[in-house]
Amino acid sequence: xxxxxxxxxxxxxxxxxxxxxxxxxxxxxxxxxxxxxxxxxxxxxxxxxxxxxxxxxxxxxxxxxxxxxxxxxxxxxxxxxxxxxxxxxxxxxxxxxxxxxxxxxxxxxxxxxxxxxxxxxxxxxxxxxxxxxxxxxxxxxxxxxxxxxxxxxxxxxxxxxxxxxxxxxxxxxxxxxxxxxxxxxxxxxxxxxxxxxxxxxxxxxxxxxxxxxxxxxxxxxxxxxxxxxxxxxxxxxxxxxxxxxxxxxxxxxxxxxxxxxxxxxxxxxxxxxxxxxxxxxxxxxxxxxxxxxxxxxxxxxxxxxxxxxxxxxxxxxxxxxxxxxxxxxxxxxxxxxxxxxxxxxxxxxxxxxxxxxxxxxxxxxxxxxxxxxxxxxxxxxxxxxxxxxxxxxxxxxxxxxxxxxxxxxxxx
Amino acid sequence: xxxxxxxxxxxxxxxxxxxxxxxxxxxxxxxxxxxxxxxxxxxxxxxxxxxxxxxxxxxxxxxxxxxxxxxxxxxxxxxxxxxxxxxxxxxxxxxxxxxxxxxxxxxxxxxxxxxxxxxxxxxxxxxxxxxxxxxxxxxxxxxxxxxxxxxxxxxxxxxxxxxxxxxxxxxxxxxxxxxxxxxxxxxxxxxxxxxxxxxxxxxxxxxxxxxxxxxxxxxxxxxxxxxxxxxxxxxxxxxxxxxxxxxxxxxxxxxxxxxxxxxxxxxxxxxxxxxxx
Numbered sequence: 001x002x003x004x005x006x007x008x009x010x011x012x013x014x015x016x017x018x019x020x021x022x023x024x025x026x027x028x029x030x031x032x033x034x035x036x037x038x039x040x041x042x043x044x045x046x047x048x049x050x051x052x053x054x055x056x057x058x059x060x061x062x063x064x065x066x067x068x069x070x071x072x073x074x075x076x077x078x079x080x081x082x083x084x085x086x087x088x089x090x091x092x093x094x095x096x097x098x099x100x101x102x103x104x105x106x107x108x109x110x111x112x113x114x115x116x117x118x119x120x121x122x123x124x125x126x127x128x129x130x131x132x133x134x135x136x137x138x139x140x141x142x143x144x145x146x147x148x149x150x151x152x153x154x155x156x157x158x159x160x161x162x163x164x165x166x167x168x169x170x171x172x173x174x175x176x177x178x179x180x181x182x183x184x185x186x187x188x189x190x191x192x193x194x195x196x197x198x199x200x201x202x203x204x205x206x207x208x209x210x211x212x213x214x215x216x217x218x219x220x221x222x223x224x225x226x227x228x229x230x231x232x233x234x235x236x237x238x239x240x241x242x243x244x245x246x247x248x249x250x251x252x253x254x255x256x257x258x259x260x261x262x263x264x265x266x267x268x269x270x271x272x273x274x275x276x277x278x279x280x281x282x283x284x285x286x287x288x289x290x291x292x293x294x295x296x297x298x299x300x301x302x303x304x305x306x307x308x309x310x311x312x313x314x315x316x317x318x319x320x321x322x323x324x325x326x327x328x329x330x331x332x333x334x335x336x337x338x339x340x341x342x343x344x345x346x347x348x349x350x351x352x353x354x355x356x357x358x359x360x361x362x363x364x365x366x367x368x369x370x371x372x373x374x375x376x377x378x379x380x381x382x383x384x385x386x387x388x389x390x391x392x393x394x395x396x397x398x399x400x401x402x403x404x405x406x407x408x409x410x411x412x
Numbered sequence: 413x414x415x416x417x418x419x420x421x422x423x424x425x426x427x428x429x430x431x432x433x434x435x436x437x438x439x440x441x442x443x444x445x446x447x448x449x450x451x452x453x454x455x456x457x458x459x460x461x462x463x464x465x466x467x468x469x470x471x472x473x474x475x476x477x478x479x480x481x482x483x484x485x486x487x488x489x490x491x492x493x494x495x496x497x498x499x500x501x502x503x504x505x506x507x508x509x510x511x512x513x514x515x516x517x518x519x520x521x522x523x524x525x526x527x528x529x530x531x532x533x534x535x536x537x538x539x540x541x542x543x544x545x546x547x548x549x550x551x552x553x554x555x556x557x558x559x560x561x562x563x564x565x566x567x568x569x570x571x572x573x574x575x576x577x578x579x580x581x582x583x584x585x586x587x588x589x590x591x592x593x594x595x596x597x598x599x600x601x602x603x604x605x606x607x608x609x610x611x612x613x614x615x616x617x618x619x620x621x622x623x624x625x626x627x628x629x630x631x632x633x634x635x636x637x638x639x640x641x642x643x644x645x646x647x648x649x650x651x652x653x654x655x656x657x658x659x660x661x662x663x664x665x666x667x668x669x670x671x672x673x674x675x676x677x678x679x680x681x682x683x684x685x686x687x688x689x
Contacts, residue, residue: 005427076554076606083427085604097581101563104583133583225437226444228470235471239437268468278425280436282471293444317581331586334444394586401581401588 003082004211009103011089011130012112013120017143021112021181022075022088025202028188031077079188081207089126096366097317100129100404107212108137108174110202111162115142115154115178119161121351128350128368131169132313134388134406138166139205140173146180150193168353175205215277218242219302220251221382221390223333224295228282235266235282236291241333241389243299245283246274253287254296254380255306260287262297294335296380296390304380304390307410309342310373314405315350315366318397322363328402330375332393338376339395345370372411381407428613431605432465438564438601439469441587442546443476446597450477450506451548452535455490456636457621458550461610462602463501464619466548473502479538479547482509483530485638493622508538523641539596546597554606555666563588566598607634607666608659615652626650634666 010018026032075086089102103109109130113123130138140162148154155178166173177186178194179202185191186201200208220243228235245251249262265272266282275281285291298304316322322341330339347360348368356367363369384391384406395403425433442449451466451474453459466474480494498505510530539547551562563579565587580588588597605613614621624633631644632655649658 098579101579101582225440237440237469239433266471268471276425278430278433280433280440280469333585389584392584394581394583399588401583401586404581404583 003207005083005085006108006206006209006211007085007087007106008108008110008206009087009089009106009135010110010112011099011103011126013114013117013122013126016112016114016117016120016123017181018112019088021110021141021143021179021187022086024181024184025086025187026075026077028184029077029079029203031075079203079207084206096125096129097401099126100133100315100317103130103135104133104404106135108139108206108209109135110139110141111166111173112141112143112181113158113162115144115148115158118158119165123162124165124353125350125366127165127169127171128353129315131171132315132368132406133404134384134392136171137209138171138173139202139209140166140176141179141181141202142176143179143181145178145185145191145194146183150178150185150191152178152196155197174209175200177202177205215242215389216244218277218387219299220245220297221299221304221333221387222251222283222297223335223389224291224293224297225334226293227291233263233284234291236285237280237282238334239280240275240277242277242387244274244276245281245297250300251297252300252303253289253291254298254304255378256289256295257303257306258288259300260285260291260297296333296335298380304382304387305410306378307381308375308378309411310375310381310407311345311409311411312371312373312393312405312407313368314371314395314403315368316363316403317365318400318402319365320402321365322403324361326397329396330373330379330393331396332379332381333389335379337379339373341371342374343372345372370408371405381410383407383409428609428616431609432468432613434604435462435465435601436469437585438587438599439466439548441585442548442565442597442599442601443469445587446546448476448544449546449548449599450479450542450544452550453478453480453494453505454550454637455480455486455494455622456550457610457614457625458552458602458605460497460621461605461613461619462548462550463503464617465601467501474504477504477506477542479506479508479535481531481534481538482507483534483638484509485530485640487622487624487636487639487642489622489624490636493620497620506538506542508534510534510537544596546599548599548601550602551600552605552607552610553603562598562600562603564600564603566600567595568598608656611652611656611659615656625655627654634664 010022012018077084077086087102087106089099111123111127113119142155142158142162145155159176162176163173177199178197179186185194186197188201188203190201221241222238222245223241224236225238228237245262245265247262247265251260251262253260263284263286265275296304326340328339330337344360344363346358346369347356347363348354349356350366350368380390382390391407393405394401451462453463463478510533553562563582565582566579567588622636624636626632627647627650630646630648632647632649633642633644636642645664647658649655
């Protein structure tokens with residue numbers, strides 16, 4: 001295990017073989033505990049369904065009866081070189097929020113495409129959402145090669161349409177691999193039936209993915225999560241989202257732009273003077289004002305910007321549509337602000353990628369849009385490309401997350 | 413695997429560091445949103461590791477109660493461990509125990525009824541009494557297929573049910589909003605951990621665990637709960653190092669010794685949708 005672990009989400013159109021692929025990966029990598037195959041056989045006997053690899057992942061009774069994945073599932077497997085956490089995302093449009101929940105946690109994606117059916121509605125929608133989520137590392141797996149007798153011409157056709165789709169999203173496939181999930185072709189081992197293919201197997205392609213980019217070299221962003229009182233100065237807790245914090249460091253407290261000094265960096269039972277991106281720590285600060293949840297400590301040379309109007313790309317996840325005037329709450333890292341969508345510049349069908357209308361008054365489930373957001377109070381933000389943690393947000397309505405998005409620009 | 417390492421840019425995060433920090437973030441997020449919360453401590457290895465993370469999150473004793481659901485049927489080692497560390501770590505320990513149900517003595521044969529009465533209903537009463545808005549639980553995705561479907565913040569409705577067919581979206585560490593007054597949230601800071609990660613963490617941090625986990629006479633418990641429903645597995649792993657080594661190679665499922673999972677297909681789904689942990 002010489003490589004850092006990775007989280008992989010498996011996406012694609014319904015019935016193109018996502019759950020089958022994961023079931024087979026678990027089996028071929030030796031990750032299945034003894035008895036799991038018997039387990040399936042027993043559950044099957046009760047539900048009267050044919051045994052399939054997909055059943056290793058589909059654990060709800062409803063999923064097995066209806067033979068479809070409802071919610072995302074995670075499982076673990078290891079190649080010789082690293083541990084993978086693999087996330088199974090449902091392919092049905094109605095379970096889109098489950099797919100997004102899975103995809104947002106991943107470091108890379110495997111897009112599964114049925115060689116006969118080719119790129120379909122959810123293939124396009126999932127690719128569009130991967131792009132919006134900032135998921136640029138994608139492996140395309142052209143599945144069910146056994147159904148076309150392993151012929152290269154059929155693979156080439158599906159591979160080309162997959163490449164076209166990804167190019168449309170400004171994504172590039174890390175690899176495009178002919179596989180049969182059912183028969184285990186080109187997963188852990190190279191398939192004799194696909195001897196014409198000289199690219200990597202799925203395991204090889206996964207192992208060649210670079211680890212996630214470290215965030216420590218970026219400018220400091222420390223969103224305050226909470227403040228714990230104690231005798232003397234309170235402890236300000238949070239996670240270093242990017243950059244690093246150190247004792248004695250001068251930083252800027254946003255959104256007000258007040259200079260403060262870090263007096264100490266603390267972790268329980270450890271002696272520390274600094275911390276890196278990804279670490280949860282407590283700080284004591286010399287500050288001219290009270291520090292509260294939602295404030296953000298920033299590098300004074302490259303601070304985030306306090307903004308009240310944002311231009312953003314977003315997707316609408318709620319079943320109920322958005323209508324003009326809806327009162328929303330924006331959450332960005334630990335910040336919250338009442339928000340409304342001031343303008344829908346462009347409303348896009350995420351499955352066809354066609355613009356439905358400009359200056360729209362309404363957004364439906366699963367649609368994507370370019371919008372201008374107006375916030376009731378200033379929020380410290382970055383462009384998504386510059387600093388993802390402060391460049392992405394969710395919108396909440398009736399205490400439910402109904403949309404997610406990334407910040408393209410600060411609107412004037 | 414890797415130990416704490418340094419390069420010219422400072423510390424390099426190991427996989428255990430990542431898991432630890434993510435869990436601490438979720439624990440603090442829970443408390444930031446729900447001051448009136450509690451954590452469940454079964455005294456098993458997972459919830460003891462969770463308790464360790466909670467102490468790290470708050471720099472000492474948790475600022476909320478630690479609840480032990482006591483079926484009265486636990487191993488004596490569990491009770492001894494609980495009382496020792498509740499005192500040592502200065503915990504606000506609450507015991508949820510269904511004395512009335514214990515007198516009626518639900519039959520061991522009907523496991524669904526027994527778990528529901530002694531665990532789920534005892535917890536229900538405790539939540540109703542204390543009006544907890546949120547509970548921290550140490551469940552992990554790799555324990556059971558049904559737990560793999562969980563969210564970090566998972567709402568339960570008034571009647572305690574888990575609406576697993578319509579779970580909230582969860583992205584970018586933005587977790588479910590405030591719970592309505594008639595619901596509570598189950599919060600799962602350790603979903604991403606595997607059994608092996610828990611043991612490697614226990615080993616790295618020197619976290620105390622109940623002695624039942626270590627092999628005696630060729631057998632040890634991999635999962636502990638009620639004495640009547642837990643079976644030891646064959647093992648010679650008598651130290652932390654040996655347990656970690658055993659788990660790297662084993663093909664036996666962790667809960668293989670737990671009766672409640674095996675009784676019938678989908679029993680765990682039924683239990684969980686009714687409010688079981």
